Amino acid sequence: MVDYLDPSAIENEMESVDDPISSNETDSQTHLLSGVHDEENINESEQMLKQSSEMIAREGLRERMTARRRSRLECDSAEGEEILLDPKEFPPLPEASDPSIFEEMRADGEAALAAGMEFLSETSEKAQRIIQRVITDVWKQTHFHHLPEWLKDNDFLHFGHRPQIQSFRECFKSIFRIHTETVNIWTHMIGCIAFVAVATYFLAAENFAWTEKWMFSAFFAGAVLCLGFSFLFHTVYCHSQSVGKFFSKLDYCGIALLTLGSFVPWLHFGFYCRSVAKHIYIGVISVLAITAIVVSLWDKFSEPAYRALRAGVFVALGLSGVIPAIHYVSSEGWVRSVHEGSMIYLVLMGVLYVSGAVLYACRVPERWFPGRFDIWFQSHQIFHVLVVIAAFVHYHGISLMANHRFTLGACPQISDTASWFVS
Template sequence: MESPESQEREDGIRLRKKVQENQEDVESSDCEDDAKTDLVKRIIESTKELTDCMPTDLPSAKRMLEDGLHAAAEFSSDMAAGAGAVAEQAGDICRKVIEASWKVCHFQALPHWLQDNDYLIWGHRPPLPSFTACFQSLFRIHTETGNIWTHLIGCVAFVSLAVYTLIWSELQSEERLVFAAFFAGAILCLGLSCTYHTVHCHSEFVGKLFSKLDYVGISFLIMGSLVPWLYYTFYCQYQPKVIYLTVATVLGFGAIITSMVDRFGEPKYRPFRAGIFIAFGLSGAIPAIHYAVMEGWVNAVSYASLGWLILMGSLYILGALLYAGRIPECYFPGKCDIWFQSHQIFHVLVIAAAFVHYQGISEMAVYRLTNNQCPASTEATLA
């Protein structure tokens, strides 16, 4: 059986270990206030002195030590909370100053992650680490003003058109779903594009994230545009309709996956980005040729709105080429900083192409509503 003295000695050893552990915890706390740090250090030094005399007066030393450690822990917690509150207040003040006082700047004054088009020399927004400031910039004049408002107006227009078409038209349930796919693609594309151009100056992380979502929106627009056209073009041919719709979906999600790769968003890959979406859009040429060969060019133009499809594709391709070549600002550096830059023209052509496509599929829908008859052989195949 152990003697009282040996028991006290073991208790003292265990208490010293506990003190050392608490000392390490206290010393590792992040404290920016020198006066409070010195106070904590004095408490630690006093606890060290107590541990030296522990075997002689263990109960009183233990009580004093516990009181000291408890006080040190409270000081550490208070200091951490105080430092966090000060940092939060400082951040709020900085955000308010930025929101109220930012000015447009030169291209060379931008951080590298905002330097996208070096032909736009002046009028850029600086980094705005506040979503409030980003959205307030909607009402300021800068290089992104045209990009934001072209697709914002287009998005509102297609929301209104979708409500009218899907609620008050004479479309059947299945056809409403087909038109809904088109409207969903158009609204997602225009909405995500508008949001990207509004907030991409917030931070590098936010800019990259919404840049990817912008390309995702383009993929959804192309997929949504192909769905109603393929549905009505091969209205009486079930097998090719399913095959082409499946291929369009697979290509669309392939483009979405590619869009999510970080390197894809770098300025040097601008031509590659344009090429991906041009190739995806041109994939609709294969079913168009198929239908024209099968039914004849006259029927393709009359019943499959091939003329509208060609016009839509031409507008998309023209916009993508201007975007990739940075035309016209590459010929007039500094002259298109605010208006008439390639990206704005691209936006306008995208909206025009979407309205052209809506006109085409609307004509196809009217034809099917008034001539909802398929050849007998086709009906047998469908049955």
Template sequence: MKGSVNEAGKCIRKFNRGHRRAFSVPNASGDRTRIEAREWIAKNYIARFQPYTPEKTVDELMKTVTYISNGLPVMVPVSEDDDADLTVKINEEDVLPNEENSKGGARVAIRRIWEARWKATNFELLPEWLQDNEYLRTGHRPPLPSFGSCFKSIFSLHTETGNIWTHMYGCVAFIGAAAWFLTRPSTLVQSEDKIVFGTYFVGAVACLGLSFAFHTVQCHSAGVGKLFSKLDYTGITLLIVGSFIPWIYYGFYCRLVPMIVYLTMISVLGVAAVIVSLWDKFAQPYYRPLRAVIFIAMGLSSVVPALDILINDGISYLLNEASLFWFILMGILYIAGAVLYVTRTPEKCFPGRFDLW
């Protein structure tokens, strides 16, 4: 470990990845903290995640070392450029051993070294809380326990890259569309129309924005991943409710009582879906089918107001004035997305071929 002093008087460490151990400079007592990479500890550490064949274990172990400091293991994949220098900023108090910060400082040092050179890993090497889809075999981000590293990872290629960028672009596009629509003069768009369509824009931006955030910080930690998973499903619920409100409002424009009834119905269903989404167990992979069923059920609830229009206003009004075709198309797209999600298509049919895209 090479040292230099920055303008604040802090020691900046430069850890050579080809070496297997490094030491801090001695403190006043002459003590030094050691950061050591030891290959065989990795065997037991990997085995705790998921057992697999000895042949594969040996192969994976040859590509992995573990940085150890004060008994804290962190997995670091070894690459061909392992002899290159890696510059990591570590404050002196983070590595000097003392009673107050010996454990916390070690965690900081290990985390900064780890985050500086993480690489995508295989499904088997992930901790259990990150093992969501076993059909995506490679290209997973390892745990990145800082939000800065999570957001930096959006510029890397991994299993969440496509999800992150498509949701981010969609969110920005809807923000732009909402800003354009809501700033139209009242001579072109009346205030009540802005309110009605505003609910849809809020749902779309919330859905795409929360989904972008979830796919970005999912690998931060088990707690953060679970929290943003709940927010992700909450955003989906808001989008479905926001999609229904304009159709119900204009479809029952001349019948106030049914309009209020159906707006109340979809709002109550939305609140129920949000409550279920915030349930801890709901975010677990085991409940993937239940999640899809709840959102599909919300979509199918539109059959009731559609039948009401058909019975009271006729097929012509339903097709032309109530825009049944576009409403059905919206429902088909929502249901198709839920089916692809719960069946994990196409990666289930071709494991390993759709890891990145």
């Protein structure tokens, strides 16, 4: 009997049927009738071979796609590149087998083989889902050039960047890992917590009346919001472009609020007995702060190309305090301004803020040594540290002003016009 699953046997049988010398007329008729039946068997065999070939092709495609992914990961690892693979880059693999094939195999009495192949197919699919989930949940540092465009901010920092992490949970877990934003996150997170503690202690104390505590509250609110928004921005901005833009706007608004909050208590105690000047200056700085906030809401304001503009806007907002400072010194004299107005602390605060902003805008020192300050001592980190120090310096200064103010007693009775210059 011919094995119709063996192509060579089929070919030999066909040759024997077609050979006129090897058969007589009766045999030819017999072969002709049997050939019809044989042709049906051949077609059935060819169909089974075709189905088997399709299964082999699917398995081959699966192996090729798996090998290609493995090759890509090995290549990235060899180059020192560590990236977070986007699950969208991994479309679902084709099914290892068509369910209809399993049914046909069972109908042909091969239920055990069908059950085994179906089990292997389901196991393979589950393993693939697990692999994709692991790839999604685990991120690794990557080089600047492999970041998406919206994550590229400072090209002088080469390695150690976080890739896009589309999970808020993973973004917050990254606080405890080393990367380019680690120091930026921790400096302002610790600063925020410290000011919450100081504000709680100050407001719970009975050293000042609540009227005066409200003036300090403006400063505490500005400091906590500024440092808190900055901490959140540096933690989650790698989540997505929309999330990054939203929190960058909060970050810039926080800077304006800190500047405004820093001036309110100093103006209140510095011009304590000159209500006209005090209210005018507080009004002007409030308008300027609101203007800075409106400008910072512009979508392109956070782009790297506008780094100098960002620094300029907030430096200009801070330097607007030079006018009331000159007014105070001209009316009180330098000696009284230093001892009673905490002018030294005000100047020191301004120097720290401006120095940090200049380093941030110029990207020094990483500009001079690209790739050397990827993780530690980059300009943004120095800026963050200077901001926290400046805020505590200012708090110490306004505390001294407030204590001295209340040793002077009530304000003298003077006209509103005279109160513009006379203490």
